[in-house]
Every structure is written in C-alpha cells, then in structure tokens.
Amino acid sequence: MRNSFLRKFTPATVALVLLSTVVPRLTAADADDLKVLRDQIRALEQKLLVLERKQEIKDEDAATAAKAAPKISITDKGFTLASADSANSFKLRGLVQFDARVFLNDNGIVNNSFLLRRARIITEGTFAKNYSFQIVPEFGGGSATAASAFTVLDANLGVTISKELQFKFGKFKEPVGLEMLSSDSWTFFNERSLATNLVPNRDIGAQASGELFNGTVNYSAGIFNGIADAASSTNADFDNEKDVAGRVFVSPFKNDAGSPVQGLSFGLAGTLGRQKGTSGRTAGYKTDGQQTFFSYAATTVADGQSWRVSPQFEYRNGSFGAIGEYVFSTVNVRPSATGAKAELKNKAWQLSAGYVLTGEDSSATGVVPKQNFDFANGTWGAFEVAVRFADLKIDDKAFPLYASAATNADEAANFGLGLNWYLSKAVRLTFDYYQTNFNFAPGSPLVSTTPLLRQDEKGFITRFQVSF
Amino acid sequence: MKFKHYILSFLAVAATALAQAKSIELLNVSYDPTRELYVNYNKAFAAHWKTQTGDDVIIKQSHGGSGKQARGVIDGLQADVVTLALAADVDALYANAKLIPQDWQKRLPENSTPYTSTIVFVVRKGNPKGIKDWDDLIKPGVSVITPNPKTSGGARWNYLAAWAYAKHKQGGDEGGKAFVTALYKNVPVLDSGARGSTTTFVQRGIGDVAISWENEAFLVLKEFGADQYEIVVPSLSILAEPPVSIVDKVVKKKGTEAVAKAYLEYLYSDEGQDIAGRNFYRPRNPTIAAKYDNVFPKLELVTIDAEFGGWTKAQKTHFADGGVFDQIYQK
Structure with a gap:
C-alpha cells in the first residue's frame, strides 16, 4: 500500500x-x-x-x-528437529528424578537414602506424518529396593490413520489404570497410589485407539502378551495365553466452555485373559516407600482366567484437580503346580486431589507456572498442595494356602500429604508425607514376622525432578 | 479365548474403522499460470467423480515455477498428479527419483498434453515502443520482462521461441544465440515464474513488453483491462505443449491411482477441453477447438521436436548448469 x-x-x-x-x-x-x-x-x-x-x-x-528449511525447536518440552512440512521429526526428551527418602519410627529397617528413582532419555520421532516411534530406556533402576539396572521401558511404533483411529505396536502401557496412564512426572504425588498395584504396567502388544465425537470420547483396545498386577513385560512371553485390555474415557462436557463440569471425565477400563506360572501372579504389592507388604508364596502359580475392571474419574476446574479410581483384580492361583485352585479377588481404590495455590490451572500434564522461579527477579514459580487416600485389600482366601499370613499384610490403608513446587514447566520439587497402616488376615500372629510390617510406614519422600 | 480369536476380533475392528475413515484427496502440482484453469476444472471433475462413484474428491493445487515445482516433487512433495509447463520437468521426476516410468508420456493421448498454448507479447496500451515482432525486443531502450529459464517452464518456452525466430530469420543456431544474448541484455529483472513476471509487468509497472504464455496474456487483458494492455502476436512462435502425468509412486502409496488417472483422462473429455478453451488454453479436440477459432490468433508455430530435437536435448543444451543460458546471461 x-x-x-x-x-x-x-x-x-x-x-x-x-x-x-x-x-x-x-x-x-x-x-x-x-x-x-x-x-x-x-x-x-x-x-x-x-x-x-x-x-x-x-x-x-x-x-x-x-x-523449506528444517525447523529446530528447543523448549522446556524437549529438543525437536523437524522437516519444513513437519512430516518428519525427531524429538529428544528426558527425565531425571532424584529422591531423598526418610522413614520415621521404623527401627532402622528401611534405609534412609538418596535414590536415583528414574533416569530416562526419551527419543521420539515421526516419519511421513503418520508413522511414529518411541524408545524409552530406563537408567535409574526404577526401584528403591532393586539395584539399578538398565531396561527398555517403552519401545513402540505408531500408525495414525486418522484422529479417530490410530495403531500402536510394541511395548507400552496397557490402557487400564488412570494414575498409571498419567506421566509419573506430573501425578499429584511423587509415588503412585496403592491402587496402581492392581493394574498392569507396560506390556508388549498391539492397540487401536482414537478420539470420537469431537474429542469427547477417548477409547483404547488392545491385545497383549498378558502380565501380572503391577508387572512390566521383560520382552519374553511367559505363557501361551494372551490378554485383551480396553478403556473408554468420556469427557461429555469437554466442549462446553465455561461450564463448571467442563473438566469432568469418567471411564471404565478392564482386562481379560489367562495367566500361567509364577510370572502370572504378582511379584508383590508395594507401599509408597516401595516396600513389599504382600507377596504370594514362592510356590504359588497362576493358572486360569484373570480379569480386572476399573471405574475411574478425573475432574479439573481451574486450580483444583481430583482423580479417583477403583480396581477389582482377580487371579486364579494354585499353591503349587498340582494344588487346589482358587480365584482370588483383590480390591483397591484411591482418591487424590490437588490445588494450585498460586492460581495456575491444575493439569494432568503438569502445572505451567505463570512465572518461573527466579530468585534474582523475585519470582517463585507455582505451588500446589495435594492430599490422597488409598487402600488395597487382599482376598482373605489368599491366606494361608497361597500366601503366608505371618509375613504378609492383607490390607494397606494410606494417606498422603504433598506440596509441589513447580520451579518451571520442566522442573519440580515435591515434598510428600506418606503414612500406611497395615491390617492382617485372621490367623496371623500378633506380631508379624516381617519387621517392616510391625509398625505403620511413615515416610517423607522429597524429589527433585527435571522432566522435558 | 484363543489367540486367533483375539487377532480376528482386533482385525475386524480395525477394518471397520478403516472403511469408515475413507476419504479421497488429490494434490495437483502445477506451474504458475494454471491456477484459474484448475480451479474451474477441479470443480467439474469433482462433480463428475461424484456422479460416477458416489465418492467425494477434494483436489488441492500447488503452483509455482515449473522447474521449482518439479524439484519439490522430487524432494518429497506428495503430488498425486503433476501438470507442468514442459516435458523436461516431468522427465526429471523419472531421471532424479524414478517417481514415474521413463515412458510416462505415452500413457495419455497427444503425448500426455491435453491442451496447448504458445508465446506472445503483452504491451502497454497504444504500444508506445511500437513492438511488432521479435526484432523489436532487442532494440536499445526496450525493456523486456520474462522469467528465469532456470526455474520457469514458461521462460524456457519464451527463450526457445526467440531462438527459433532468429534461427529461421538468420539461418542458424549462431544467429539464435546472438539474438537471445541481445534479448536478455534488455531484461532488467528475472522472476522465478510466469505469474511473477506478470506481477512485475502489470502491477509493478516495469518494462515495455512482457513475453508471455498466450493464456496468461489473455488473462492480463481480462483481469486488468483491455484498455490498459494489448496483445502483440509475433510472426513466428513455438507450440507449447504442457504435459500431465500421475506420480506413480505417490498414488500407489496413497491408494489414489484410479482417481488420479481419471482426473487426467477427464482433461480430454468434451467438458475438460471446453474448460481449457474457456481459460485460454488451446484445446486438442478439433471440435472443441473450433469453438475458440475466433479467440486464438493464427500464426506460424514451430515445435520443440523439429527445432531443438526434443526437450531432453534442449534442456541439456540450453538450460542445464553451464548451458547456453548460463553462458549468455550475466547477472
């Protein structure tokens, strides 16, 4: 002009x-x-x-x-190299979690320790727009009780047909547990709840998923090798059976801007399959402090149908967020290869809530501070408080034939209080207090033979994390 | 549940979802001045295809200098079809990336060129510099607008038409070379495509004469006013034959081979030919062409094959790196 x-x-x-x-x-x-x-x-x-x-x-x-030039992006969500049309890309992300764990009144049973909880280099990429991959090695050992060992946590390939239909092949999380499916970087607490003990973790298989009805319905359905509660696949399939797993998660008011229930979602997930052998039953259920409070007898084997069902909900409204889930998990076990078979029904639930004190939105993908922590400029990031109640109950029929009443608890009840400090989108400090009370099956001794279970578990777990 | 039952169920769900997700989208990668032609043609073909199959087809267009467009497809632009300015640019899809077979030009009638055009001049109203033929373009003080032959198919036709004129008049390629050398001394700016040259001449007010596709020249008069510009028809020009082809590797991958083939074949239909005529391209079909007899001027037209031994040879001799154009044109 x-x-x-x-x-x-x-x-x-x-x-x-x-x-x-x-x-x-x-x-x-x-x-x-x-x-x-x-x-x-x-x-x-x-x-x-x-x-x-x-x-x-x-x-x-x-x-x-x-x-036409390739795009380079370096943000607090990772480092990305992409072709000019974004059809081909390579992304590098990472996660490091450093814990300081202090246990109270435990008579020195559990070591107070520093721990490298997770250390991951996450590589992701897209080819020809519709084909993707993800490889996530774990260098942190992942457990407070196990020696650090390198594992391939996720390794999968994706094919996008449309927003409504996508396929994933390889090793990834089974679509069941609500908290399990959330990134462990951004859950309200630095350890997932007792309820997560009853859902499968990562397994090898194929899955179809997608969004329907303008994004208000999210579905996943897949077939997997099948794994026990809280277990992850070691790559080899331990039996000849397969599990199917599926989840439907509905956000009916997602598109109703301004509605107080816009952030309400609920869903149902489940698995069905058959398990065999010692690998077919859980290796153990753990507390927030990653201590095992229940495990089957070494000779107990899974043999028969197993199924799980888990109703779940999530609610986010401004600074407030809450999630809840109930898990009902059954497994057929024998005390030995030829012993009597029983179907055990274990149950767990958890309810967590958080509130961002500094006014930012609560989010399943992490709070984004309005201003990052910068001491020199007097800005402090975002602060969130959280509370959680959870419970896991073992079927009484498990004792004493399939698990020792003397060495195991049959119920763990837990509450937790947390303070999360988001120094930036990628950096979080968490200060969590957990207390877990144990109950025991009828016929168990007055004093458990497992020293860990003789008193409530009370622990402070502080975590410094970088996740991008 | 048996393993095979799981697999069958999984596949059934997937197949159902796939069937419902079907949609057809084509990308036509074309050269600069065909925008208006394919806007009209795409509407007609979509309606035709809907009638024939019941399916909806959406055709996206991409336009630019023909050489640049070919380079884009070679570099990965997912074109279902190319409708470029000259055969050499389509040949490049075979030579550089094997995206099409070597004999691609034999797959459709008229060497896969459903319409033709030629090269004419556009001058400002009143023809202030008295341009009548090619000789007038090399006179001192005449400013000539033509795009860059390294990137524009139309520019290559312009160059070869000028060469052919001089060759005929002076009786040899030496005359042709001397003529285009003098011609490009009068070119103040080289655009990358024909549409850019039109912008330079019409909207920026640069130059006394633009060497132009015939269809583009008519479009200038239609869009910017016959009271502002005139078309001057030289005594001799070249028969420009813009070719079309499906991009075999892309359509096989995308599953769009049938609709892409039909898209190009429909260019030869009566309706396709008529749309070409209405957009100032010369129809191949004699019956349809007769409708436009009073539109297109009669002039002597030489062919690329007869004058230059075909596009492969012409491209190598004149426009490849280090070729005649690089020798004669000083930036």
Missing part, C-alpha cells in the same frame, strides 16, 4: 507537474532539452522500480527458502 502510494508521487510525477507550470514560458529550443530530461527521469524511475522489484523477489526467495 505504502509502495503504491509512494509510486504515485515519484520524482517523475513531481517533475512533470513542475515542468508543466514553466513550459509555456520556455522557448522551442528548450522543449527538446525538456524531453530529454523527461526521458531521463522516466528511465530513472524504471531503474528505481527494477531495484525495488529485485529486492521484492529476493525477499520472496528468502521467505521460500526459510519455509
């Missing part, structure tokens, strides 16, 4: 106007000079226009080249 305006008032135009006022007074001889002058001005005008156009073309070429 400006160029066009200026072009109308070029030196030629101005000169012609001026000349027109003086021409009548000029002689015929001067008229020739004027014509030459006029032509020269026109030639200069053309040269100016050509220079402008050349610059315009140069700018267009530069813009086109910039569009």
Whole structure:
C-alpha cells in the first residue's frame, strides 16, 4: 500500500507537474532539452522500480527458502528437529528424578537414602506424518529396593490413520489404570497410589485407539502378551495365553466452555485373559516407600482366567484437580503346580486431589507456572498442595494356602500429604508425607514376622525432578 | 479365548474403522499460470467423480515455477498428479527419483498434453515502443520482462521461441544465440515464474513488453483491462505443449491411482477441453477447438521436436548448469 502510494508521487510525477507550470514560458529550443530530461527521469524511475522489484523477489526467495528449511525447536518440552512440512521429526526428551527418602519410627529397617528413582532419555520421532516411534530406556533402576539396572521401558511404533483411529505396536502401557496412564512426572504425588498395584504396567502388544465425537470420547483396545498386577513385560512371553485390555474415557462436557463440569471425565477400563506360572501372579504389592507388604508364596502359580475392571474419574476446574479410581483384580492361583485352585479377588481404590495455590490451572500434564522461579527477579514459580487416600485389600482366601499370613499384610490403608513446587514447566520439587497402616488376615500372629510390617510406614519422600 | 480369536476380533475392528475413515484427496502440482484453469476444472471433475462413484474428491493445487515445482516433487512433495509447463520437468521426476516410468508420456493421448498454448507479447496500451515482432525486443531502450529459464517452464518456452525466430530469420543456431544474448541484455529483472513476471509487468509497472504464455496474456487483458494492455502476436512462435502425468509412486502409496488417472483422462473429455478453451488454453479436440477459432490468433508455430530435437536435448543444451543460458546471461 505504502509502495503504491509512494509510486504515485515519484520524482517523475513531481517533475512533470513542475515542468508543466514553466513550459509555456520556455522557448522551442528548450522543449527538446525538456524531453530529454523527461526521458531521463522516466528511465530513472524504471531503474528505481527494477531495484525495488529485485529486492521484492529476493525477499520472496528468502521467505521460500526459510519455509523449506528444517525447523529446530528447543523448549522446556524437549529438543525437536523437524522437516519444513513437519512430516518428519525427531524429538529428544528426558527425565531425571532424584529422591531423598526418610522413614520415621521404623527401627532402622528401611534405609534412609538418596535414590536415583528414574533416569530416562526419551527419543521420539515421526516419519511421513503418520508413522511414529518411541524408545524409552530406563537408567535409574526404577526401584528403591532393586539395584539399578538398565531396561527398555517403552519401545513402540505408531500408525495414525486418522484422529479417530490410530495403531500402536510394541511395548507400552496397557490402557487400564488412570494414575498409571498419567506421566509419573506430573501425578499429584511423587509415588503412585496403592491402587496402581492392581493394574498392569507396560506390556508388549498391539492397540487401536482414537478420539470420537469431537474429542469427547477417548477409547483404547488392545491385545497383549498378558502380565501380572503391577508387572512390566521383560520382552519374553511367559505363557501361551494372551490378554485383551480396553478403556473408554468420556469427557461429555469437554466442549462446553465455561461450564463448571467442563473438566469432568469418567471411564471404565478392564482386562481379560489367562495367566500361567509364577510370572502370572504378582511379584508383590508395594507401599509408597516401595516396600513389599504382600507377596504370594514362592510356590504359588497362576493358572486360569484373570480379569480386572476399573471405574475411574478425573475432574479439573481451574486450580483444583481430583482423580479417583477403583480396581477389582482377580487371579486364579494354585499353591503349587498340582494344588487346589482358587480365584482370588483383590480390591483397591484411591482418591487424590490437588490445588494450585498460586492460581495456575491444575493439569494432568503438569502445572505451567505463570512465572518461573527466579530468585534474582523475585519470582517463585507455582505451588500446589495435594492430599490422597488409598487402600488395597487382599482376598482373605489368599491366606494361608497361597500366601503366608505371618509375613504378609492383607490390607494397606494410606494417606498422603504433598506440596509441589513447580520451579518451571520442566522442573519440580515435591515434598510428600506418606503414612500406611497395615491390617492382617485372621490367623496371623500378633506380631508379624516381617519387621517392616510391625509398625505403620511413615515416610517423607522429597524429589527433585527435571522432566522435558 | 484363543489367540486367533483375539487377532480376528482386533482385525475386524480395525477394518471397520478403516472403511469408515475413507476419504479421497488429490494434490495437483502445477506451474504458475494454471491456477484459474484448475480451479474451474477441479470443480467439474469433482462433480463428475461424484456422479460416477458416489465418492467425494477434494483436489488441492500447488503452483509455482515449473522447474521449482518439479524439484519439490522430487524432494518429497506428495503430488498425486503433476501438470507442468514442459516435458523436461516431468522427465526429471523419472531421471532424479524414478517417481514415474521413463515412458510416462505415452500413457495419455497427444503425448500426455491435453491442451496447448504458445508465446506472445503483452504491451502497454497504444504500444508506445511500437513492438511488432521479435526484432523489436532487442532494440536499445526496450525493456523486456520474462522469467528465469532456470526455474520457469514458461521462460524456457519464451527463450526457445526467440531462438527459433532468429534461427529461421538468420539461418542458424549462431544467429539464435546472438539474438537471445541481445534479448536478455534488455531484461532488467528475472522472476522465478510466469505469474511473477506478470506481477512485475502489470502491477509493478516495469518494462515495455512482457513475453508471455498466450493464456496468461489473455488473462492480463481480462483481469486488468483491455484498455490498459494489448496483445502483440509475433510472426513466428513455438507450440507449447504442457504435459500431465500421475506420480506413480505417490498414488500407489496413497491408494489414489484410479482417481488420479481419471482426473487426467477427464482433461480430454468434451467438458475438460471446453474448460481449457474457456481459460485460454488451446484445446486438442478439433471440435472443441473450433469453438475458440475466433479467440486464438493464427500464426506460424514451430515445435520443440523439429527445432531443438526434443526437450531432453534442449534442456541439456540450453538450460542445464553451464548451458547456453548460463553462458549468455550475466547477472
């Protein structure tokens, strides 16, 4: 617009106007000079226009080249290299969790310790827009009680047909537990609840998933090798049976902007399959302090159908967030390969809530501080308080044939209080207090033979985490 | 539940979802001045395809300098079909990436060129510089607008038309070379495509004459006013044959081969030919072409095969790196 305006008032135009006022007074001889002058001005005008156009073309070429150039993005969500059309990309993310764990009144049974809880380098990529991969090695050992060992946590391939239909193949989380499916970086507490003990973790299989009805329904359905409660696949399949797992999660008011129930979601998940062998039953259920409070006798084997069902909900409204789930898990076991078979029904639930004191939105993918912590500038990030209640009850029929009443608790009840400090989107400090009370099956001794279970577990778990 | 039952159930769910998710989308990668032609043609073909199959088809268009567009497809632009300015650019899809078979031009009638055009001049109203033929373009003080032959298919036709004129008049390639050398000395700015050259000449007010596709010249008169510009038809020009082809590797991967083939074949239908004529391209079909006899001027047209030994040879001789154009054109 400006160029066009200026072009109308070029030196030629101005000169012609001026000349027109003086021409009548000029002689015929001067008229020739004027014509030459006029032509020269026109030639200069053309040269100016050509220079402008050349610059315009140069700018267009530069813009086109910039569009075709690969994109590099470095943010607090990771490092991304992407092709100009974003169809091909490679993303590097990471997670490091450093814990300080202090246990109270435990008579020195559990070591107060520093712990590298998780250390992951996450590589993800997309090819031809619709094909993706993810590889997540774990270098942190993942457990307070196990020696650190390298494992391949996730390794999977994805195919996107549409928003409504996507496929995933490889090793990844089975679509069951609500808290399990959340990133462990951003759950309200630095350890998942007792209820997570009854759901499968990562397994190898194939899954279809997608969003329906304008994103209000999210579904997943897959077939997997099948694993026990709280277990992750070690790659090898321990039996010849398979599990199916599925989950439907509905957010009916998701698109009702401003509604107080916009952030309400609820769903149902479950698994069905058959398990065999010692790997078919859980290796143990753990407390928040990662101490085992129940495990089957070493000779007990799974043999038969297992199934789980888990109703669950999530609610987010501004700074407030809450999640809850109930898990009912059954397993058929024998005390030995030839012993009597029983179907055991274990149950657990958890209810967690959090409130962001500094006004940011509560989110399953982490609170984003309005201002990062910066001591020099006097900004403090975001603070969130959290509370949780949880319970896990073992079927009484498990004792004493399939598990020792003397060495195991048959119920763990837990509450937790937490303070989360989000220094930035990627950096979080958590200060959590957990207390777990144990109950015992009828016929158990007055004092458990397991020292850990002779008193409530009371522990402070403080975690410094970088997750991007 | 048996393992095979799980697998069958899983596959059944997947197949059902896939069947419901079907949609057809084509990408037509074309050269600069065909925007208006394919906007009209795409509507007609979509309606035709809906009638024939009941399916909806959405055709997306991409336009730019023909050479640049071919490079884009070679580099991975997922074109179902290409409708470029000249055969050499389509040949490049075979030569550089084997995206199409070598004999792609034999797959459709008229060497896969459903319409033709030629090269004419556009001058400002009143023809202030008195441009009548090619000779007038090399006179001192005449500013000529034409795009860059390294990136624009239309520019290559312009260059070869000028060469052919001089060759005929002066009797040899030396004359042709001298003529285009003089011609490009009068070119103040090289755009990357034909549409860019139109912008330079019409909207930026640069130059005395634009060497142009015939269809683009008519479009200038239609869009910017016959009271502002005139078309000058030279005594000799070249028969420009813009070719079309499906991109075999892409359509096989996307599963769009049938609709892409039909899309190009329909260009030869009466309706396709008529749309070409209405958009100032010369129809191949003699019956349809007769409707536009009074639109397109009669002039002597030489062919690329007869004058230059075909596009492969012409491309190598004149426009490849280090070719004649690089030798004669000084930035």
